[in-house]
Amino acid sequence: MKLARTGNEAFAEAMRQINPDVVAAYPITPATEIVQIFSQFVADGIVKTEFVLVESEHSAMSACIGASAAGVRAMTGTSSQGAALMWEMLYIAAGLRLPIVMALVNRALSAPINIHCDHSDSIGARDSGWIQLFSENVQEAYDNLIQAVRIAEHPSVKLPAMATTDGFILSHCLETLEMLSDEDVQKFIGEAPERPNLIKSLKEKKPITIGALDLQDYYFEHRRQAAEGMFNAKKVIPEIGKEFGKTFGREYGFFEEYKMDDAEAVAIIMGSTVGTAKDVVDVMRGEGKKVGLLKLRVYRPFPANELAAALKGKKAVGIMDRADGMSAFTGPVYPDICAALYDLPDGRPILQDYIYGLGGRDVTKEDIRYIFEEILKTAKTGQKDYTLKYVGVRE
Template identity: 85%
Template structure:
């Protein structure tokens, strides 16, 4: 059904339809509404969820870990400093192979204090073992959160998943979307599959331990198995995206290629800027400029081989990085793309990086056009004059 929802409302509605067993959460701008709206669903008896109002995000993730370790489906939502406070528990959730599902509203990290969008919060958590799905618009945020349940709980994966929206730009933007029927979402996510279950193990008289001390003798084997879950996610994510498409008409995979077929120059982008870029590229295409867009949806696991396959033969590529990685080289997405392209045997594309939109700085069509022109110029001359530019900043 065609409805209008904000990003936060869409996440809350998806949570209602998923109907998790446990939600533990703590408020933080701009993600507060997600669990605030969901708590109303709990109060109205629309879900079976046990809602745990905790005293911090660290406790929110800890409570989700406890719930998930008892075999049930657990969800939460947060943003920025809240995600930062969860940090040590993020690794524990992933290391224990707990399929916790979290909506994250991308907001920059202090200091200076700022409540607006960039991707530094979730990108900072890239090595924690969480799968990360970025969303272009409210529709994708909703679709991603529903698919996240199936990806996380897949027996070959068993890793937590975060689905993200750009803070305020999507979280607080009311826009048109297609809302699925409750029964269709419930049928799609199904019942959580059987997993090692602390409570059941005690009841059965065969108690198990989760999170025990694991020193030189076995830690490496367990970490290797976790990594295997992430490798397996590369098989599972497109399968679930395809099944979602067959049922609901919107197919998902690692990335979306937009007007890429005969493109000589490509701009790589994540999140809400993609839509604006599509409008810009349509205009440039009418002018005969051979530019395309690659929208990266899945940031972890990173689809390196798949990217290399579609980017091979392009003359120049520009990465739009909505985070400052403080590496004194480039933004954080650039090195991932660079590594993906490195093994292309001949005719490797030239690669540029553009850091933009930090702390919610508006990304105008002119900014995107400037970046596209720069990439096209590089494609044209076959020579790059720089690696990194900051776009939209006063300096």
């Protein structure tokens, strides 16, 4: 059914259809509506969810961890400072192998205070052990959140997962959404696979301990196992994306290649800017310019080998980073791509980084065209004049 929904409404509807056992959340712009709408579903009795009101995001994630450790499905939604306040607990969720699912609305981090989009919040959680799925539009946000449940709970993965939307640009944009039936969503996510369960263990008088002290003797082994979960997610994510496509007609992989076949200049982008850039690619293709783009959907786990195969032989690649890692080098996605391509024996493209759109700075088609023209120039000359450029900033 074609409906008009904002990103936040789509996330809330997906949560209703997932019907988790526990949701714990604290409001924050621009993600507030997700749990506000969802709390109405709870009040109206149309979901079975226990809604836990908490006094901070740190507590929201803690409550989700408790619920998930007890063996049930737990979800939350947040953004920016909220996600930052969860930081300590994000690592604990992953380390305890708890398949919590989060709807994250990407917003800049303070200071200066700003409520608009960039990717600093999820990228800040890059190494926490959370699976990260970025969304180009409202439809993908909805589809990603549903798939996140399956990915996180897969017995070989057992790691938390977040699906993201660009703050305001998607969270507050009413778009056309092809919504699935409640029944179809339930059938797709199925029953949560059996996991070690605190409550059950107590009932059966075989108590287990969760989160115990784990020193030099076993900590390393447990972290290694958690890392294995992320390696396994690399197998599981495309399988579930394919199954989603077979069932509902929209297939998902690690990334989408758009007009890449004969492209000489390629841009790598995450989130809502991808759509705008597709329009620019079409226009430039019409002018005979060999440009293409790669939409990175899965940021963690990082599909390094797959990216290397897709980018091999391209003359020049521009990475568009919607966060500034403050590394005095480049934005955060650039080094990942660099590393992925390093082992290519030949056909390694020249890379350049473009930091854009911080704090919700509008990214226009002219900005994107400028970046493509820059990459084309590099492709043509075979060498780059710079590694990093800030695009759309006054300086």
